[in-house]
Amino acid sequence: MSFQIKKQSTKYDVCIVGSGAGGGMAAKLLADAGFKIALLEAGPDFDPANKEQRTQLRWPWESPRRGAATTRPFGDFDMAYGGWELEGEPYTQNGNTEFAWFRSRMLGGRTNHWGRISLRFGPLDFKRKDFDGKGDNWPIGYEDVKPYYDKVDKLIGVFGTKENLPNEPDGFFLPPPKPRLHELYIKKGANQAGVPMIPSRLSILTRPVNKERGACFFCNQCSRSCMAYADFSSSSVLVKPAVKTGNVDLYVNAMVREVLTNGEGEATGVSYIDKDDLRDYEIKAKVVILAASACSSARILLNSKSAQHPNGLANSSGVVGKYLHDSTGSSRMGFIPQLVDRERYNEDGVGGMHLYTPWWLNDSKDLGFTRGYHIEYWGGMSMPAYGFGFNTQALKEITGDTSRNAYGTGLKKDVKKFYGATFGMAGRGESIPRKENYCEIDSNTVDKYGIPVLKFNYTWSDEEVKQARHMQDTFEEVMHNMGAVPLGDKPGKETNYGLENPGKIIHEVGTTRMGKDSKNSVVNEFNQAHDVPNLFVMDGGPFVSQADKNPTWTILALAWRATDYLTEQLKKGNV
Amino acid sequence: MDRRESLKALVLGGVGSSLFLSSCVTDKKSPIVEGDIIEEKEGYGRTPAEEKRDEDLYSKTFFSKEEMATISILADIIIPEDEESVSATEAGVPEFIEFIVKDIPEHQIPMRGGLMWINRESNKHFEAAFNEISKENQMEIIDNMAYPRAFEENSPGPVFFRNIRNLVVTGYFTSEPGFKYLDYRGNTPNVWDGVPAYVLEKHGMKYDEGFLKVAMDPATRNEVMDWNNYEV
Ligand SMILES: Cc1cc2nc3c(=O)[nH]c(=O)nc-3n(C[C@H](O)[C@H](O)[C@H](O)COP(=O)(O)OP(=O)(O)OC[C@H]3O[C@@H](n4cnc5c(N)ncnc54)[C@H](O)[C@@H]3O)c2cc1C
Numbered sequence: 001m002s003f004q005i006k007k008q009s010t011k012y013d014v015c016i017v018g019s020g021a022g023g024g025m026a027a028k029l030l031a032d033a034g035f036k037i038a039l040l041e042a043g044p045d046f047d048p049a050n051k052e053q054r055t056q057l058r059w060p061w062e063s064p065r066r067g068a069a070t071t072r073p074f075g076d077f078d079m080a081y082g083g084w085e086l087e088g089e090p091y092t093q094n095g096n097t098e099f100a101w102f103r104s105r106m107l108g109g110r111t112n113h114w115g116r117i118s119l120r121f122g123p124l125d126f127k128r129k130d131f132d133g134k135g136d137n138w139p140i141g142y143e144d145v146k147p148y149y150d151k152v153d154k155l156i157g158v159f160g161t162k163e164n165l166p167n168e169p170d171g172f173f174l175p176p177p178k179p180r181l182h183e184l185y186i187k188k189g190a191n192q193a194g195v196p197m198i199p200s201r202l203s204i205l206t207r208p209v210n211k212e213r214g215a216c217f218f219c220n221q222c223s224r225s226c227m228a229y230a231d232f233s234s235s236s237v238l239v240k241p242a243v244k245t246g247n248v249d250l251y252v253n254a255m256v257r258e259v260l261t262n263g264e265g266e267a268t269g270v271s272y273i274d275k276d277d278l279r280d281y282e283i284k285a286k287v288v289i290l291a292a293s294a295c296s297s298a299r300i301l302l303n304s305k306s307a308q309h310p311n312g313l314a315n316s317s318g319v320v321g322k323y324l325h326d327s328t329g330s331s332r333m334g335f336i337p338q339l340v341d342r343e344r345y346n347e348d349g350v351g352g353m354h355l356y357t358p359w360w361l362n363d364s365k366d367l368g369f370t371r372g373y374h375i376e377y378w379g380g381m382s383m384p385a386y387g388f389g390f391n392t393q394a395l396k397e398i399t400g401d402t403s404r405n406a407y408g409t410g411l412k413k414d415v416k417k418f419y420g421a422t423f424g425m426a427g428r429g430e431s432i433p434r435k436e437n438y439c440e441i442d443s444n445t446v447d448k449y450g451i452p453v454l455k456f457n458y459t460w461s462d463e464e465v466k467q468a469r470h471m472q473d474t475f476e477e478v479m480h481n482m483g484a485v486p487l488g489d490k491p492g493k494e495t496n497y498g499l500e501n502p503g504k505i506i507h508e509v510g511t512t513r514m515g516k517d518s519k520n521s522v523v524n525e526f527n528q529a530h531d532v533p534n535l536f537v538m539d540g541g542p543f544v545s546q547a548d549k550n551p552t553w554t555i556l557a558l559a560w561r562a563t564d565y566l567t568e569q570l571k572k573g574n575v
Numbered sequence: 576m577d578r579r580e581s582l583k584a585l586v587l588g589g590v591g592s593s594l595f596l597s598s599c600v601t602d603k604k605s606p607i608v609e610g611d612i613i614e615e616k617e618g619y620g621r622t623p624a625e626e627k628r629d630e631d632l633y634s635k636t637f638f639s640k641e642e643m644a645t646i647s648i649l650a651d652i653i654i655p656e657d658e659e660s661v662s663a664t665e666a667g668v669p670e671f672i673e674f675i676v677k678d679i680p681e682h683q684i685p686m687r688g689g690l691m692w693i694n695r696e697s698n699k700h701f702e703a704a705f706n707e708i709s710k711e712n713q714m715e716i717i718d719n720m721a722y723p724r725a726f727e728e729n730s731p732g733p734v735f736f737r738n739i740r741n742l743v744v745t746g747y748f749t750s751e752p753g754f755k756y757l758d759y760r761g762n763t764p765n766v767w768d769g770v771p772a773y774v775l776e777k778h779g780m781k782y783d784e785g786f787l788k789v790a791m792d793p794a795t796r797n798e799v800m801d802w803n804n805y806e807v
């Protein structure tokens with residue numbers, strides 16, 4: 001093997017690293033504007049309509065393991081090439097940290113299987129410090145991002161209802177699907193407890209937004225990515241049309257190692273490893289956009305060391321990798337006796353819940369924690385896969401049914417009878433970003449490409465634990481009101497009330513946070529590095545705080561805002 | 576029905592087909608055409624690495640012939656044939672168990688150990704291997720495992736029985752005959768228009784009037800959204 005570095009002769013206007021939410025958005029807009037783009041993606045090409053890759057509408061018996069999660073963490077049919085662990089690409093932990101890092105290596109990144117929950121941050125979410133004195137305010141407010149949320153709604157599509165709730169801004173909503181039966185039951189119990197339940201807001205086309213994408217045909221499988229392109233995946237919705245313009249050169253299986261710089265401290269391009277021939281290549285561009293996901297982009301910056309940038313690129317503040325934070329999560333399962341032996345019909349609906357609970361206690365100051373959470377729900381007659389029917393006996397005991405069908409026709413009937421009667425609730429909350437929670441380079445460990453890996457340092461504070469306790473109390477109250485039976489033991493203090501390890505909710509953001517002051521932030525309000533004007537970060541890294549709203553709609557809106565700014569700068573010749 | 580046939584049925588099977596096509600195709604350039612579904616080749620969307628892993632597992636054999644015979648006997652006792660549906664072996668459950676223990680190796684020792692335990696019981700009481708004793712004697716061993724006395728609940732027999740029962744049940748209900756018996760209706764293109772009225776009524780539920788005014792309308796669902804008179 002020769003170790004000579006291959007240099008591309010083309011000089012691009014913009015080089016984009018990563019094809020997920022942020023990278024896809026930047027590629028689409030810049031390609032439409034006529035710029036020459038190199039889009040680099042560490043994973044393989046992907047198209048949900050490609051027969052060889054398609055998992056949508058497959059039956060469990062098509063998989064010899066019946067969809068078990070042996071090779072894909074969310075099961076055989078889930079559309080993520082990746083997971084918590086990637087072969088040959090480790091990460092390490094400091095002390096008692098148990099951070100879980102989910103990476104999806106493919107065109108479109110994690111947007112191929114994400115939950116499509118598409119919530120805007122509200123006015124309060126950008127200014128939480130004003131309210132509780134903790135963390136930091138964003139340098140921008142809702143009014144700065146609103147026009148971009150509007151544009152994202154119209155370009156990509158999201159269903160929902162106008163509710164006029166404080167801090168849960170309405171948008172351009174496609175019509176929502178009607179609730180499922182278990183959702184109506186939950187709503188009854190929730191409303192009695194003073195907990196609202198409103199139509200969910202998911203980026204799924206209940207009506208088309210253009211002629212290129214079809215309408216949803218209600219298969220409940222958005223996590224498998226939609227061959228009709230009726231859900232938002234960056235691969236099919238953004239990258240595909242971007243490439244079609246002819247302005248994008250797509251490099252797949254291209255693992256970016258570092259950003260290259262010149263003597264003046266400007267970015268000149270990136271160096272990457274082609275995973276097929278394991279050689280090093282260089283791409284030259286006037287502007288570099290990192291959108292490799294919050295932690296991957298931080299890793300690239302920290303690995304881009306030079307004499308001018310001894311702490312890594314864009315890191316004169318020392319803040320790259322700091323303020324890493326994920327959403328909190330805690331959940332509980334239950335059983336609805338009224339749904340035993342239920343009528344059969346196709347209950348699939350869209351690929352996600354039809355109703356959800358937005359945070360409803362913004363004005364409370366006496367909860368013992370200051371940031372809110374929303375509640376997600378699942379249940380109904382979903383498609384059986386590996387694990388279905390396990391421990392049916394235990395369910396029966398809960399109902400007080402003492403007939404002991406340990407085997408035989410009786411057991412078979414029991415399984416049928418209990419189908420579709422279980423459900424679950426999951427709280428997803430805001431945590432308070434702290435400098436002490438961070439990722440850094442572990443200089444003792446490299447991945448199989450020889451690139452130094454990330455080491456995580458992360459602990460929850462009392463705020464998050466108390467929030468999880470509140471979630472559990474709410475779940476029980478709602479279940480009690482609706483006549484449901486909570487399953488298993490209520491998670492208590494010894495398990496932090498079921499609070500998931502950081503990273504598990506897969507909303508990790510904050511590692512290149514934005515701010516006005518270059519001493520304590522990495523990028524400005526337009527996602528542009530303070531230290532390096534022709535370098536941008538357009539994933540979740542620039543988040544100052546991750547509201548209880550899932551991050552992707554805001555990643556998209558901010559990427560659009562940043563791209564508008566960048567386009568102007570490019571036209572003026574400033575970068 | 577093989578997979579090819581079932582896919583054909585998906586497209587040609589009445590309601591599903593027309594809805595499917597009209598729902599996905601908003602113009603000629605739509606990514607879906609009927610042929611895509613019908614002409615499907617083998618495979619279930621694996622990456623090259625996953626495909627290789629599957630092949631490796633298929634090329635290995637874990638259970639002996641005798642063990643497979645015992646698994647089949649147990650499977651059909653756990654899920655027998657009856658007037659409504661076929662038995663576990665007919666639904667391919669033993670083959671599924673052979674695959675899953677290779678795929679999830681944590682199952683291997685408990686399964687093999689459990690089968691050994693059964694043979695030991697059988698030899699102790701009936702002086703022959705489990706596969707060779709009478710049906711009545713087999714049932715005696717199984718009943719001791721399936722309905723243990725309280726103090727024996729966590730002894731090897733009952734624990735093994737619960738494990739293999741989980742695998743048999745899950746293997747059965749994720750098979751095609753299992754779906755038929757369960758009367759599963761999903762995984763088919765359709766237009767969701769809410770819970771059927773008679774079901775709602777039976778459960779004493781109804782949809783909120785105000786919500787119905789803005790809910791997805793099957794009549795216009797294929798029309799490109801027009802934002803002209805939309806106000807946020
Ligand atoms: C199961 C699941 C459910 C989720 N549900 C929701 C939800 O309902 N709502 C919501 O808002 N969010 C949800 N999320 C989170 C959402 O997926 C992410 O917020 C979003 O995808 C982040 O976009 P991104 O562009 O920052 O990164 P990603 O989507 O992760 O894309 C990054 C891309 O960069 C590539 N890359 C990484 N490193 C390199 C490198 N060195 N060189 C080249 N390329 C590189 C990766 O391969 C990847 O394709 C969910 C996530 C998961 C896993």
Ligand code: SF4
Nearest residue numbers: 216217219220226351
């Ligand atoms: S639920 Fe709708 S949008 Fe989601 S994958 Fe199925 S058809 Fe596509």
